Amino acid sequence: MSRKKAKKLIIKTKLEIIPTTPFHFDSTIYKPGHFSTTDTEWIAGKRWQTTLWQEETLGLLFEDKGTLMKPKINLYVFSERKLTKDFLRSVRNEMVYRFNLDLDLKEFIDSFKHDLVLRACLKKLKGMRPMTHGSLYDYLVIAIVLQNAPVRRSVSMMQSLFENYGVLLRYDRKELYCMWKPEVMANVPEEELRKLKIGYRAKSLIRVSKPFARGEINEMELRKKSPEEQKKILLGLYGIGPQSVGYIMGDIFHHWDFLEHISPWEGKILSKIIFGTKIDRPVSEKKLLEFFEKYEKYKALAANYIWEDIFWKRKTQKIDWLEKEIRL
DNA sequence: CATCAGGGCCCTG
DNA sequence: CAGGGCCCTGAT
Incomplete structure (x- = not known):
């Protein structure tokens, strides 16, 4: 199977998320029991993850910027074009939901x-x-x-x-x-x-x-x-x-x-x-x-x-x- | 070489 | 409600 030409996501936006405490970044963001797929990559403190959100193909990067009791995540959103504030807010909310960051x-x-x-x-x-x-x-x-x-x-x-x-x-x-x-x-x-x-x-x-x-x-x-x-x-x-x-x-x-x-x-x-x-x-x-x-x-x-x-x-x-x- | 079960579900009787 | 069949693959 020939590899496709990649779509470049040139716009990068930084969002911040403060999860509820206590928050364990790596065991939340990465699940070693799941089988690995090529839509994601993980190293300690970072996860790259693509997602299709409201018809938009996005590249995400979650970065650990905090501690167990003082947690903080930088969420970078990579996109093909400039995104509106409302759209970015919806991405943030959705990731808080999916990763249970407010649990x-x-x-x-x-x-x-x-x-x-x-x-x-x-x-x-x-x-x-x-x-x-x-x-x-x-x-x-x-x-x-x-x-x-x-x-x-x-x-x-x-x-x-x-x-x-x-x-x-x-x-x-x-x-x-x-x-x-x-x-x-x-x-x-x-x-x-x-x-x-x-x-x-x-x-x-x-x-x-x-x-x-x-x-x-x-x-x-x-x-x-x-x-x-x-x-x-x-x-x-x-x-x-x-x-x-x-x-x-x-x-x-x-x-x-x-x-x-x-x-x-x-x-x-x-x-x-x-x-x-x-x-x-x-x-x-x-x-x-x-x-x-x-x-x-x-x-x-x-x-x-x-x-x-x-x-x-x-x-x-x-x-x-x-x-x-x-x-x- | 054949046989079989594997991170289920559907369909049939 | 039990049991056979399903695509395919690698293990035996």
Whole structure:
């Protein structure tokens, strides 16, 4: 696949964000458990991330300029043309939402800082927020390429989708792909996608893109609806089932208590960490869900802290049993 | 070489 | 509500 010519984003604007405290920059801004894609790059203290926001292809750079208790982020917005104040404000607000920079963690931390399981996680990751860098549509695309595939294959599917339908951006001496507009994907013939080795997911990708292309799903409106309504609408999308919805309810809609389902591969890992079971002898899903009951309205947030903790650990030390489970 | 499961979901009976 | 089939890939 030949590389596209990159679109240059020559206008650079600096915005400032003061997150709520405590704020842990790196564990919020970067998730080692997520598979890596070419729309983003991370080094300690910095994350580059492209985004399609209100039809505008943007390059973002988040820079850590603060501390745990005195946090500050410089958010640089790179664009092709000059942006209005209102537009920039909307970008800022959206990033505060997506990265949960206004989340109040105090109650959660106070309630569980002595919890046997969470104690260690909080010690290291206190101030971390769950985060998803992109829109609901971005997330649905990722959810679809994840399905029934080893991580490695998901990565290559995502890459060929970017190469064929994404927009290559050049900013801050980086070249990164940006998400395509839903209307692009909505009109791709299924055969064309299948040639990219997307497999049967091609149908889901196209069908999920259509209501977004037609403006029938408005993410901002959806955020205001009840969890029940959100769930119903998501499950109505072809190719989106309970597992994907479980992720979306937390990551996109910020329901920290939504934990209805733990998939087998996740169950194996959590069971080992929480109950010390052998990796191939996990406790039942039911027992895991019962365990998380004690975290009440923070069930999903607690699971997220445990999850991120193990993947951060994996970055610095080798965890043999985990390597086998992830199967890169 | 064949077989199989993998970070699910849809459809059928 | 259980179970087969689905694209493709790399592991066995």
